[in-house]
Amino acid sequence: MMLGDYEITVLSDGTAPRDLAEIMSAPQTVRQALARAHQTLPIDLSINAFLVNTGARLILVDTGAGALFGPDSGGRLVANLRAAGYRPEQVDAVLLTHIHSDHSGGLSLGGQRVFPHAPVYVDKHDCGSRLGTAADRKPSQAAIDPYAAADALRPFDGAVELFPGIRSMPAYGHTPGHSAYMVESRGRRLLLWGDTVHLADVQFADPAISIDYDDDRRAAVAWRETILAEAAARGYLVGGAHISFPGLGHVRADAKGYSWIVLPYNAGP
Numbered sequence: 001m002m003l004g005d006y007e008i009t010v011l012s013d014g015t016a017p018r019d020l021a022e023i024m025s026a027p028q029t030v031r032q033a034l035a036r037a038h039q040t041l042p043i044d045l046s047i048n049a050f051l052v053n054t055g056a057r058l059i060l061v062d063t064g065a066g067a068l069f070g071p072d073s074g075g076r077l078v079a080n081l082r083a084a085g086y087r088p089e090q091v092d093a094v095l096l097t098h099i100h101s102d103h104s105g106g107l108s109l110g111g112q113r114v115f116p117h118a119p120v121y122v123d124k125h126d127c128g129s130r131l132g133t134a135a136d137r138k139p140s141q142a143a144i145d146p147y148a149a150a151d152a153l154r155p156f157d158g159a160v161e162l163f164p165g166i167r168s169m170p171a172y173g174h175t176p177g178h179s180a181y182m183v184e185s186r187g188r189r190l191l192l193w194g195d196t197v198h199l200a201d202v203q204f205a206d207p208a209i210s211i212d213y214d215d216d217r218r219a220a221v222a223w224r225e226t227i228l229a230e231a232a233a234r235g236y237l238v239g240g241a242h243i244s245f246p247g248l249g250h251v252r253a254d255a256k257g258y259s260w261i262v263l264p265y266n267a268g269p
């Protein structure tokens with residue numbers, strides 16, 4: 001789709017099967033909501049990444065899981081990038097919403113950078129204390145190492161205009177440095193909010209329901225409540241990392257809670 005002058009391509013990294021009733025704070029609500037939606041557990045959780053072509057730069061927001069989920073789930077981002085007519089070497093910058101396997105895993109393969117010409121931007125609270133040594137580093141964190149070694153890691157702090165029309169928004173809670181990115185061109189806005197919502201079927205209606213992946217549940221819930229209210233009031237177009245592909249839509253405020261309004265598909269000119 002076009003967003004003002006910017007071309008936005010949603011890239012699927014694939015899906016990952018997850019029994020969300022097992023890992024969310026209201027298992028019964030999750031089971032009932034999924035039954036009403038004709039879904040069975042485990043559900044196929046989409047992994048979406050977003051490519052922004054500003055004309056001047058090619059900017060990738062999140063990189064999928066790479067090889068970290070094994071051969072059967074995730075890891076399709078580069079193939080889909082190529083299918084969209086781009087090559088990994090053309091990516092000028094990678095912005096991470098946070099450092100978890102399904103977002104940073106695709107940065108590296110076999111210790112080599114997948115995007116050799118792209119510096120990696122990530123909030124310093126997600127990488128600062130983890131840049132040191134050692135054995136307890138997770139694969140999701142080690143994926144940034146080849147970029148750090150090449151002096152291509154660009155930690156930022158909170159709300160920053162990273163490029164013209166692209167700014168970070170601290171969305172802390174899911175991880176210490178979890179960030180959203182607001183993309184704006186000619187007055188049109190797209191909010192890429194990372195893991196603000198994992199399961200649309202329950203977390204719009206009740207934003208207080210959290211997931212075990214949250215580092216700080218209370219902060220994650222507070223951010224979700226704040227940004228849902230803002231997105232509904234201002235009519236933001238939203239892109240979600242785990243809302244069913246392509247994960248684009250709007251938020252509507254209801255009498256109680258919110259609804260997700262899927263963006264109608266447009267095949268282009």
Ligand SMILES: [Zn+2]
Binds near residue numbers: 103195
């Ligand atoms: Zn995620």
